Structure formats: structure tokens, C-alpha cells
Amino acid sequence: MAAKPIASPIPVALYPTLSVFTLTIGLVITAIFFIYETTSSRKNRSLGKELATSAVASVFLGFGSLFLLLASGVYV
Amino acid sequence: MAARIGIFAVVVAVFLSIPAFSSAQDLQIVNAERRIDLSSHIVKDFLTLKVENIGISPAAEMLLAFSPTQIKNLAMVQALAITGKKKKKTYLPLDVKPAEQPDAPNDTGYYRVTFVSPLGPGETVSLEVLYILTNSLEPFPVEITQSESQLVYYHDSAVILSPYHVKQQTTFVKTPSTRVESFTSIEPANRAGKEIKYGPYENRASYSYAPVIIHFENNSPFAVVEELVREIEISHWGSLQITEHYRLTHGGARHKGVFSRVDYQSKRSVSGASSFNALLAVLPPRVNSVYYRDDIGNISTSHLRTGFRKSELEFEPRYPLFGGWRATFIIGYRVPLEDYLFEASDGRRYLNFTFGCPLVETIVNKLTIKVVLPEGSKDPYAILPFTVNQDLQVKYSYLDIVGRTVVVLQKDNVVPTHNVPFQVYYTFKPIYMLAEPFMLVSAFFFVFVASLAYVHIDLNIARK
Numbered sequence: 001m002a003a004k005p006i007a008s009p010i011p012v013a014l015y016p017t018l019s020v021f022t023l024t025i026g027l028v029i030t031a032i033f034f035i036y037e038t039t040s041s042r043k044n045r046s047l048g049k050e051l052a053t054s055a056v057a058s059v060f061l062g063f064g065s066l067f068l069l070l071a072s073g074v075y076v
Numbered sequence: 077m078a079a080r081i082g083i084f085a086v087v088v089a090v091f092l093s094i095p096a097f098s099s100a101q102d103l104q105i106v107n108a109e110r111r112i113d114l115s116s117h118i119v120k121d122f123l124t125l126k127v128e129n130i131g132i133s134p135a136a137e138m139l140l141a142f143s144p145t146q147i148k149n150l151a152m153v154q155a156l157a158i159t160g161k162k163k164k165k166t167y168l169p170l171d172v173k174p175a176e177q178p179d180a181p182n183d184t185g186y187y188r189v190t191f192v193s194p195l196g197p198g199e200t201v202s203l204e205v206l207y208i209l210t211n212s213l214e215p216f217p218v219e220i221t222q223s224e225s226q227l228v229y230y231h232d233s234a235v236i237l238s239p240y241h242v243k244q245q246t247t248f249v250k251t252p253s254t255r256v257e258s259f260t261s262i263e264p265a266n267r268a269g270k271e272i273k274y275g276p277y278e279n280r281a282s283y284s285y286a287p288v289i290i291h292f293e294n295n296s297p298f299a300v301v302e303e304l305v306r307e308i309e310i311s312h313w314g315s316l317q318i319t320e321h322y323r324l325t326h327g328g329a330r331h332k333g334v335f336s337r338v339d340y341q342s343k344r345s346v347s348g349a350s351s352f353n354a355l356l357a358v359l360p361p362r363v364n365s366v367y368y369r370d371d372i373g374n375i376s377t378s379h380l381r382t383g384f385r386k387s388e389l390e391f392e393p394r395y396p397l398f399g400g401w402r403a404t405f406i407i408g409y410r411v412p413l414e415d416y417l418f419e420a421s422d423g424r425r426y427l428n429f430t431f432g433c434p435l436v437e438t439i440v441n442k443l444t445i446k447v448v449l450p451e452g453s454k455d456p457y458a459i460l461p462f463t464v465n466q467d468l469q470v471k472y473s474y475l476d477i478v479g480r481t482v483v484v485l486q487k488d489n490v491v492p493t494h495n496v497p498f499q500v501y502y503t504f505k506p507i508y509m510l511a512e513p514f515m516l517v518s519a520f521f522f523v524f525v526a527s528l529a530y531v532h533i534d535l536n537i538a539r540k
Contacts, residue, residue: 003418006425008314009509012412033524037531045532054524062517069474073365073410075311076474076512 012070019067026060033057102131103138106200108236108245114290115252116437117298117327118151118491119212119230123205127195127240134194139175140187140205141237143285147185151208151439151491152462155189158202167204168192181283184237208491210439213294215329220399222339226329226350227257228294234262234274234286241282246275251292260288297352298399300327301440304433309448309473312509316416316427319408320434324393326351327439331398340396353396357434359387363409370394370405407434424455424501431460431485432495440490447483447500451476452508456483460498463487475512 010018033053037045069076107126112119129135142150155170175188195201213228220226236245249259249272256267265274272290302323309317328350339347359366361384368378368391378391393403417427427447433440448471449456458466465486470479483500 003420003426003428005414006312006417006419007412007414008312009506012314034527037527047528047532050528054521054528058517058520058524061520063513065516065520066513070313074474075309075313075315075317 015067015071019064019071022060022067023064026057026062026064029053029057029060102129102133103135103195103240104128104130105238105240105242106244108238108242110236110245110247112230112232112247112249114213114230114250114292114294116296117210117213117294117300118437118439119209121205121207121209123203123207123236125203125205126200127203128200129195129197132197134196135191136194137188137190138203139177139239140172140189140207141239141283142185142187142207143233143237144183144185145231146209146212149209149211149489150185151210151489152493153187153205153207154493155206156204157192158204170203184283186239208493210489210491211327213298215399216291218329219332220329220350221333222331222335222347222398223343224349225255225293226295226298226399227291228328230290230292232288232290234260234265234288235277235280235284237283237285239282242280242284243278245277245280246273248273249290251290251294252296253293255293257291257293259290259292262286262288294328295350297437298326298328298350299352299355299397299435299438300325301433301435301438302402303442303444304440305444305446306433307446307448308427308429310417310427310450311413312450312504312506314413316411316413316429317408318411319406321406322404324355324397324403324405326397326399326401328399330400335398348396348398351396351398354390354392355438356436357389357391357407358436359389359409359434360411360415361386362415363387363411366407366409368405368407370403375405420501424503426499426501428497428499430495431487431498432490432492434495436492438492441488443487443490445485447485448473449481449483449500449502450504450508451478451480452511453481453502453504455501455503456481457501458483458485458498459501460485461496462494475515477511477515 033050036050036053066076104127105125106128109124111122113122127138140153153172155172156167157170159166159168170192171190173188175186177186180186189203189205191201213230216227216229234247236242236247251270251272254269256272259265259267259272262274265272267273274288302325304323305321307319311317336347361382363382366380366389368375368389375391375394378389381388389407393405395403397403416429417425420426431445433443446469456468467484467486469482469484471482472479
């Protein structure tokens with residue numbers, strides 16, 4: 001009748017490291033997105049590229065901020 | 077929803093539907109020995125009974141009788157059946173439930189003890205009963221100054237109140253110190269040091285009662301928590317956060333006159349003999365982020381010792397507590413999730429936690445435990461070994477849309493013997509954990525879409 005303990009899907013000790021890496025990658029992709037916005041002219045802009053970059057950036061930033069919250073003790 | 081929350085677990089309901097019981101005159105108590113421990117403000121009574129069935133039909137249970145004042149102050153009743161002799165004794169826990177008898181004389185209260193196997197005619201069984209009384213020591217004098225010692229009254233009966241005939245009985249009363257002002261003497265009664273012996277009494281009829289009053293000195297800390305609210309927040313991301321709000325009082329003789337700090341510090345053994353200034357809380361072993369604060373701020377007079385089996389937090393309120401004084405504070409700590417959350421065989425998750433108050437030798441007048449389940453949990457269900465009032469609430473916390481279900485368990489008159497594990501079951505689909513990061517991702521995506529819209533919208537009036 002051994003009960004199976006439930007733990008977090010990601011080891012708790014990894015939260016600070018994960019938050020730093022995901023946030024860095026997210027901010028780099030955000031930078032790519034804004035550089036694209038400012039350096040391209042109205043004619044050359046491709047909406048698909050913009051949306052793809054922003055989607056990937058928001059995923060990384062979203063998970064990064066979640067891990068940042070967990071690492072700082074706010075267990076949401 | 078309310079219909080699904082039962083006050084009793086299903087197992088308890090089965091025990092309540094016991095078949096016919098034998099009448100009170102079928103059993104007889106051959107020998108009874110009672111030991112009353114008055115060392116602290118929680119009165120512990122140990123009864124060793126030898127019960128014989130003098131009827132013709134097997135008896136499945138017996139009744140324990142208590143006077144009306146005792147029934148009000150009774151915190152817990154436990155019974156064990158003793159089998160074997162001398163060194164090979166084994167103890168089996170028995171089921172004890174409050175019982176109602178329609179023909180009870182003088183408002184006597186009853187508890188029904190169910191035997192392991194029905195007692196045949198002519199057979200005897202040995203039982204050990206433990207019952208705990210709270211608020212039973214009445215301070216007299218009611219008010220004392222700082223330099224006086226605390227004296228209390230204890231009201232009880234020299235003869236054990238029982239619905240059965242008792243052939244032989246003795247009562248031993250243990251006091252915390254050798255100072256006993258007076259005690260009612262019901263022959264044969266004598267006192268030696270810290271022990272008062274009432275008995276042996278022979279052949280007492282059922283429901284015989286001989287009231288006695290013992291007036292003695294008791295300077296043990298009368299720590300009473302008037303109200304304790306414990307909130308256990310489960311986060312599937314890896315931790316259990318426990319926050320406890322205490323309202324602590326000194327429940328002994330009220331303090332009158334001035335409080336002299338000089339006297340208190342210089343003559344500590346004489347001054348404030350019944351006051352206390354330190355308390356001990358027993359916390360789980362792998363505890364971290366412990367804080368102790370009140371409305372003013374952090375209280376630094378505390379020591380935390382972590383260990384392998386338990387952690388101890390020794391803390392002091394901002395001032396020593398004398399009779400009638402109060403202290404309000406909050407203790408919070410975090411424990412890892414895998415120590416307390418498990419998966420049952422049918423796929424449901426359950427929290428296995430300890431009920432009661434972590435403070436040692438303390439009575440809690442009103443205890444509320446709130447188990448906050450993560451968002452997306454369904455069908456909460458609590459299982460406890462004793463009766464509590466159950467309720468459901470909703471709490472809105474970080475990144476919540478629909479709110480978190482809170483299982484509220486409420487119990488009055490809680491003593492340290494109530495610190496037993498209890499379980500709260502609920503169902504949870506792991507996919508709901510992604511709701512929180514999804515909310516954050518969509519918030520960031522909204523910012524990007526807004527900046528895209530700003531860049532793409534052409535607000536020029538003139539055509540280029």
C-alpha cells in the first residue's frame with residue numbers, strides 16, 4: 001500500500017537556473033523582433049515573420065516569468 | 077455540494093449502526109484503578125478496568141459515564157483492550173463514540189466502547205481508557221499578584237461514576253508539587269508527597285458519586301490558544317505553505333496589581349511563578365522559510381532547530397504572559413510537497429497532514445484548518461479519525477481565474493493528543509497546471525500584438 005508521492009514536474013532546485021536561461025532567450029528574441037520592426041520598411045515587412053517571432057518570444061518570456069516567480073518564493 | 081460533504085466518514089457511519097446492546101446490569105466492573113494526572117492544565121485520566129459479563133447473552137460493548145460538567149470539558153476519549161500477561165501484553169485500540177441514553181440520571185453523558193469481539197457470559201476483559209479534560213482546573217484565588225503562587229481547584233468524584241456495579245476501585249491523584257492546601261477526605265483517603273490515594277472502595281452501586289475538591293498549587297504554564305487559524309496552501313509546483321494565526325492567552329488566575337519588571341528579573345523563581353514567557357512549537361523536519369511576526373513586525377526572539385524527525389521552534393512573545401494577558405502572532409513556514417502529497421490507487425491525489433496545533437501542552441479553544449487546493453481541483457473530500465465541522469470556501473490568489481477551493485475543518489477544544497494525520501482527497505488533471513504559464517504567455521503576446529498594431533496602423537491623412 002505504498003503511496004506514491006507527488007512532486008513538481010520540474011525539480012525545484014532547477015527553478016533559478018531555468019528562469020535565467022528562459023528569460024535571456026526570451027529577451028534576445030524580443031530584441032530580434034524589435035530590430036526587425038525598426039530596420040524594415042513598410043513594403044518589406046512580412047506579417048508571418050513578425051507573428052512567429054512574437055509568439056516564440058512570448059512563450060519564452062511567459063515561462064521565464066513563471067520560473068522567476070517560483071524561484072523567488074511566490075508559489076503560484 | 078453541501079450534500080456531498082459528510083460530517084462523518086463512511087467507515088464511521090458503519091460503526092454507528094451497531095445492533096442490539098445488552099442492558100446496563102449485564103456487565104460488572106470487577107476491578108477499577110484510576111490515575112488522575114494534574115501536573116499540567118490539561119487533566120489526563122487513565123482508567124484500568126476489568127469488566128466481567130454476568131449476564132446470559134454476549135455483550136458487544138460497554139458504556140462509560142461522565143458527569144455533565146465533565147462531558148462539556150471532555151476533549152478526547154480513547155480505549156485500548158489489553159490481552160496477554162505481564163511482559164507479553166498487546167494493546168488493541170477500540171472504537172469509542174459518544175452515546176445518548178434516554179434514561180440517563182442527572183444529565184449523565186455517555187461514551188460507548190465497542191469490544192474487539194463480543195464478551196461471552198462469564199468472561200472478563202481488561203480495558204485501558206484514557207480521557208482528557210480541558211478547562212477543569214479552576215483558579216482559586218481568582219486573582220493573584222505577581223509574587224503569589226497559583227492555586228487551583230479540581231472537582232471530581234472519589235468513586236468512579238459508572239452505569240455498572242463496581243466491586244473494587246482505587247483512585248490515585250498526582251499533583252505537580254507537594255503543596256496541597258486541602259482535599260476532601262472520603263474514607264479511606266490519604267496523601268503521600270505528590271500523590272493522593274482514594275480507596276480502595278468496595279462494592280459501590282451503579283451511578284454512585286462522591287464529590288471531592290482538591291485545592292493545590294499548579295504553576296505549570298496555562299497556555300490557552302483562544303483561536304488558531306491554520307492555512308495550508310498546496311502548490312503543485314513544489315511546496316506547501318503553512319500560515320498560522322494565533323491568539324494566545326494565559327488561562328490561569330488573573331493578574332492583579334502592577335507588573336514590576338525589576339522584581340520579575342531579579343527574583344525570577346518567586347516573582348511570576350505561574351507566568352510563562354517561552355513556548356515550543358514542533359514543526360515538520362524539512363521546514364524552511366520560517367517566520368514569526370505580529371502586527372508590529374518581525375519578532376526576533378526565537379530559535380529554530382531543524383532535525384531529521386522534527387524541527388523545534390522555541391519562541392518568546394514580546395512580553396511574559398501573566399493571568400488574563402493576551403498575545404497575537406503569526407507563524408509561517410514552507411515544507412516540500414513530496415512529503416505530504418500522494419497519489420491514491422484510484423488516481424485521486426491526497427494530502428496527508430497532521431491535525432491540531434504545533435504548540436506543546438496547549439489547549440486550543442477554536443481551531444480552524446483551511447486546506448487551499450490548487451485551481452482546477454474537483455471533488456474535495458476530507459477523512460479524519462474524529463468529528464469536525466467541514467465546509468467549503470473559495471479563495472482568490474496569484475494567477476487565479478475561477479478561484480481555489482478551500483476545505484475548512486473546524487473543531488473546538490483541541491489538545492495535543494489530537495495531533496494525528498488526516499487526509500484530504502481531490503481529483504486534479506495535470507494539464508490544468510499549464511493554465512498559469514499560459515496566462516503569462518498570453519499577456520506577453522498581447523503586448524507584442526499591441527506593438528505590431530501600432531507599427532502597422534497608418535494614421536496619415538494625406539495619401540502618400
